[in-house]
Amino acid sequence: MKQSFLIACLFFACCFDAFSQSRVTSKINDNWYFIKGDTSATSQWEKISLPHTWNTTDAMDDVPDYYRGIGWYKKNINISKQLKDKAVSLFFEGANQEAEVFVNGKKAVKHIGGYTGFSVQIEKLLKFGEQNEILVKVDNSFNPAIAPLTADFTFYGGIYRDVCLITTSKIHFAGDNGSKGVYITTPVVSDRSAQVQSKSIISNTSEKAVSLNILNDLFDASGKKISESKTKISLKPGEIKTIHQKLSEVKLPKLWSPENPYLYKLITKIISSSGVVLDEISNQVGFRWFSFDAGNGFFLNGKPYKLIGASRHQDYKNLGNAVPDELAIKDVQLLKSMGANFLRVAHYPQDPSVMEACDSIGLLASVEIPVVNEITESDSFYRNCEQMQLEMIHQNYNHPSVIIWCYMNEVLLKPHHNGDKEKKQAYYSNIRQLAQRLENITRVEDPHRYTMMANHGNLEQYKTAGLLQIPMLIGWNLYSGWYGGSMDEFPNFLDDFHKSYPSIPFLVTEYGADADPRIRSTKPIRFDKSVEYTTKFHQFYLTEMLKRPYVSAAIVWNLADFGSETRTETMPHMNNKGLLEFDRTPKDPYFYYQAMLSKKPYIKILGASKVFGTADSVSSVCYQVLEVASNLDSLTLYLNGTAQQQSKVINGIAEWKLPFKEGSNSIKVTGIGSEYHYQDTKQMSTHLLPQCLKSSEVPFKQMNVVLGTSRYYIDEDGNWWQPDKAYEKGEWGYVGGVAFKIKNNNRLPYGTDKNIIGTSNDPIYQTQQSGIKQYKLDVPSGEYELNLHFAELTGGGKISVPPYNLTDTGRTEKKLKRIFNVVINGKPLLRNFNIAEEYGVVTPVIKKAVIKVENEEGITIDFEAVEGEPVLNALQVKRLQ
Numbered sequence: 026m027k028q029s030f031l032i033a034c035l036f037f038a039c040c041f042d043a044f045s046q047s048r049v050t051s052k053i054n055d056n057w058y059f060i061k062g063d064t065s066a067t068s069q070w071e072k073i074s075l076p077h078t079w080n081t082t083d084a085m086d087d088v089p090d091y092y093r094g095i096g097w098y099k100k101n102i103n104i105s106k107q108l109k110d111k112a113v114s115l116f117f118e119g120a121n122q123e124a125e126v127f128v129n130g131k132k133a134v135k136h137i138g139g140y141t142g143f144s145v146q147i148e149k150l151l152k153f154g155e156q157n158e159i160l161v162k163v164d165n166s167f168n169p170a171i172a173p174l175t176a177d178f179t180f181y182g183g184i185y186r187d188v189c190l191i192t193t194s195k196i197h198f199a200g201d202n203g204s205k206g207v208y209i210t211t212p213v214v215s216d217r218s219a220q221v222q223s224k225s226i227i228s229n230t231s232e233k234a235v236s237l238n239i240l241n242d243l244f245d246a247s248g249k250k251i252s253e254s255k256t257k258i259s260l261k262p263g264e265i266k267t268i269h270q271k272l273s274e275v276k277l278p279k280l281w282s283p284e285n286p287y288l289y290k291l292i293t294k295i296i297s298s299s300g301v302v303l304d305e306i307s308n309q310v311g312f313r314w315f316s317f318d319a320g321n322g323f324f325l326n327g328k329p330y331k332l333i334g335a336s337r338h339q340d341y342k343n344l345g346n347a348v349p350d351e352l353a354i355k356d357v358q359l360l361k362s363m364g365a366n367f368l369r370v371a372h373y374p375q376d377p378s379v380m381e382a383c384d385s386i387g388l389l390a391s392v393e394i395p396v397v398n399e400i401t402e403s404d405s406f407y408r409n410c411e412q413m414q415l416e417m418i419h420q421n422y423n424h425p426s427v428i429i430w431c432y433m434n435e436v437l438l439k440p441h442h443n444g445d446k447e448k449k450q451a452y453y454s455n456i457r458q459l460a461q462r463l464e465n466i467t468r469v470e471d472p473h474r475y476t477m478m479a480n481h482g483n484l485e486q487y488k489t490a491g492l493l494q495i496p497m498l499i500g501w502n503l504y505s506g507w508y509g510g511s512m513d514e515f516p517n518f519l520d521d522f523h524k525s526y527p528s529i530p531f532l533v534t535e536y537g538a539d540a541d542p543r544i545r546s547t548k549p550i551r552f553d554k555s556v557e558y559t560t561k562f563h564q565f566y567l568t569e570m571l572k573r574p575y576v577s578a579a580i581v582w583n584l585a586d587f588g589s590e591t592r593t594e595t596m597p598h599m600n601n602k603g604l605l606e607f608d609r610t611p612k613d614p615y616f617y618y619q620a621m622l623s624k625k626p627y628i629k630i631l632g633a634s635k636v637f638g639t640a641d642s643v644s645s646v647c648y649q650v651l652e653v654a655s656n657l658d659s660l661t662l663y664l665n666g667t668a669q670q671q672s673k674v675i676n677g678i679a680e681w682k683l684p685f686k687e688g689s690n691s692i693k694v695t696g697i698g699s700e701y702h703y704q705d706t707k708q709m710s711t712h713l714l715p716q717c718l719k720s721s722e723v724p725f726k727q728m729n730v731v732l733g734t735s736r737y738y739i740d741e742d743g744n745w746w747q748p749d750k751a752y753e754k755g756e757w758g759y760v761g762g763v764a765f766k767i768k769n770n771n772r773l774p775y776g777t778d779k780n781i782i783g784t785s786n787d788p789i790y791q792t793q794q795s796g797i798k799q800y801k802l803d804v805p806s807g808e809y810e811l812n813l814h815f816a817e818l819t820g821g822g823k824i825s826v827p828p829y830n831l832t833d834t835g836r837t838e839k840k841l842k843r844i845f846n847v848v849i850n851g852k853p854l855l856r857n858f859n860i861a862e863e864y865g866v867v868t869p870v871i872k873k874a875v876i877k878v879e880n881e882e883g884i885t886i887d888f889e890a891v892e893g894e895p896v897l898n899a900l901q902v903k904r905l906q
Contacts, residue, residue: 056072059097076184077183077184077185078183078185081345094182099160101156104153104157108153113147119139123139123164129157129158138172139165146230170406173373173395176372178587202412209221214278221275222269225267226266226267237257237260239270240254241294246287252272254270254273282313283388288425289309309425321575334368334581336580336581337368337584357383359584364623367388367391372393383426384425391429392417392421393417394413394417422471429498431477431500433479435479436460457490478492505518506551506562537581538562540554559602587600626699630706630707635712638714642717645720645723647711648685652678655679656698662693663694716756741786778791781816791818793898794897800897805881806879808875809902812873813872814899817864821840822838823837843861846889847886847887847888847889875905
């Protein structure tokens with residue numbers, strides 16, 4: 026009863042405002058109830074607030090797949106009797122992916138597509154002065170008629186954006202395809218003058234004919250009116266009219282650009298014959314003109330302008346895609362702070378607050394619909410794609426930041442009918458026809474912007490399919506040196522395409538490499554998932570694109586890590602190509618871009634704040650490379666107060682090989698820019714493992730070692746794990762065996778990319794030494810705790826490979842017969858140990874032992890094969906006394 030009273034009071038307040046205003050928009054995100062599955066189930070409705078998704082946890086757990094089905098939402102609202110003469114609508118900013126809305130038990134609307142908004146007028150279904158039930162059925166099940174069919178991101182279900190209640194006069198702007206009903210264009214812009222045109226859709230849902238004035242007033246940022254237009258119209262009851270208006274010329278306009286995102290405001294009003302404002306819509310206006318040139322790239326306001334930025338997925342750690350506006354806006358601010366000037370809104374239209382932030386903060390943008398990887402050859406699929414394209418354009422039409430509409434991404438990545446040449450050609454033809462239909466729609470709806478299709482790097486395939494000549498721009502998603510090949514193939518592709526198609530402007534719409542923020546390497550190699558390799562990857566790619574004016578844009582994939590439930594790898598269910606972590610913590614490549622793009626002098630020390638390594642047996646220090654990102658010419662580094670040799674900055678990075686001592690190390694880097702000195706400082710905590718475990722200079726305390734790898738790892742408790750080495754007398758390491766590697770795998774340098782069940786520390790168990798004979802540690806006498814880590818990495822039957830792994834195919838793994846004994850200093854620890862039989866495949870196993878070492882005998886762990894090869898994944902040794 027108390028809850029109903031609060032809801033009624035809330036809506037009474039909203040309604041009270043509606044009597045004195047032409048249009049009132051109120052968010053109604055609170056006090057919803059949710060149930061998953063059948064509403065007749067015995068489970069109780071859960072009280073929730075919007076935005077909401079039901080896949081926050083199950084899309085990240087160890088159980089394959091996540092719930093894709095039906096969810097129900099309901100809410101009771103009290104609508105005042107005084108609103109009886111108003112038009113009342115509900116607007117949903119996004120519900121994935123099919124939504125049906127019922128008001129007081131009657132169906133109001135069904136919407137298809139999870140990434141654009143939709144509205145429905147509901148006053149005829151309301152009971153004024155009483156409680157009204159809003160019931161929404163949302164379904165994110167796979168549907169062959171709805172894009173996306175497959176993709177490298179998670180299809181979270183739910184009402185994951187805001188819902189608004191909108192009240193207007195019966196005579197109002199009528200939004201079509203989820204728009205507000207007013208469209209703004211600036212068809213003529215120069216630095217001397219500009220023109221604004223508007224198209225307004227006006228609806229009369231009253232029972233009387235009316236005479237109206239449609240008024241446009243344009244204001245500058247100070248609030249001064251600088252242009253206007255006025256048109257008289259008449260409307261019959263039930264009539265809808267579209268009105269085109271041209272405002273008076275704007276002289277010497279202040280131009281919009283990312284450096285100066287100057288916005289005017291256009292207020293469009295419907296005014297009755299007696300002077301009452303019946304409805305009012307406000308839009309931001311930015312004056313700019315732009316073009317793409319196949320030889321010289323992009324031009325903004327008549328000047329060459331290299332587009333540099335990133336794509337964005339909308340999900341966030343612990344929230345899924347149910348992200349509040351303030352966090353979405355923060356993403357745009359982080360991209361702007363990086364020095365970027367472009368956002369690729371990928372692979373679907375996103376929250377309205379994102380585009381509003383691009384307008385006001387200053388980022389150019391492209392927006393696309395989610396036709397990803399493949400299509401369904403059906404009329405229903407084609408119609409749904411066309412409707413998505415219309416809704417995307419109409420809902421984002423008025424944003425000055427938007428310069429490109431896109432409608433396909435890597436659409437040939439999963440070609441159908443590979444065993445039937447005739448059907449495959451027909452499939453290509455159907456994709457081509459759909460692309461042409463979407464192209465035609467876009468050019469009719471918006472002749473002032475460019476169209477684009479983003480392709481994966483198989484040029485011959487897109488040429489064969491006839492897709493290169495359809496859009497105005499071509500985007501290339503290129504990953505040479507990551508999924509396959511070498512980085513050197515990247516500039517070759519750019520040059521070859523430009524030479525073969527000199528009249529087609531193109532953008533690099535994706536490039537990147539996964540950086541698991543927990544993984545570091547002093548010897549970075551392709552697909553080791555280390556931050557260091559990713560930084561080098563970005564350094565190489567950006568340098569090559571900056572050399573080539575015909576490359577219009579460099580668009581990083583991706584701004585932040587994002588959910589992809591089907592991925593496994595070192596951080597299961599995540600794509601780690603983000604410049605930011607899932608919680609938006611910046612990684613080293615983000616700072617590299619700040620250095621390259623900043624207009625001000627910039628210095629940033631890269632790397633983790635902790636250093637782990639093996640101390641040199643002579644000097645008791647560990648030599649490791651330290652990188653610094655900067656846009657200065659050269660830098661001087663001080664280690665613990667001692668100046669090191671000056672280093673030149675090459676393509677944004679300077680580096681030193683430094684002798685780190687045990688304990689705290691102070692780093693200061695200085696440089697001169699213009700007339701001022703600039704610096705960055707960092708305190709680094711160093712933990713060294715003695716090369717000789719009996720060393721008195723660096724006493725042995727503890728070691729965490731991962732076998733079969735060359736990378737370092739920071740576990741969930743903050744412990745560092747370092748790569749193993751072969752045993753040498755007086756030291757420590759393995760004897761015998763080889764690093765485990767999947768057969769016929771062209772990506773992984775070692776280990777597996779399977780999800781390790783029951784742990785978030787997957788990298789500890791994803792590599793191993795196969796066929797190991799011994800592990801020897803020449804430790805001094807004392808008591809030690811040993812933890813031996815095992816996981817069976819082979820087996821599990823058919824292993825599918827995601828489509829983005831272009832160089833690999835699926836495989837079938839049979840369970841190996843692997844039985845062995847483990848003996849420590851002559852004492853058995855494990856007999857007939859069979860990991861798969863006792864624990865299953867890809868399951869972490871820890872075996873603990875406490876060993877007393879006497880007479881300087883050290884520790885020798887023997888692995889005795891009974892059947893198959895013994896393995897060891899990781900080892901922890903801790904001195905107790």
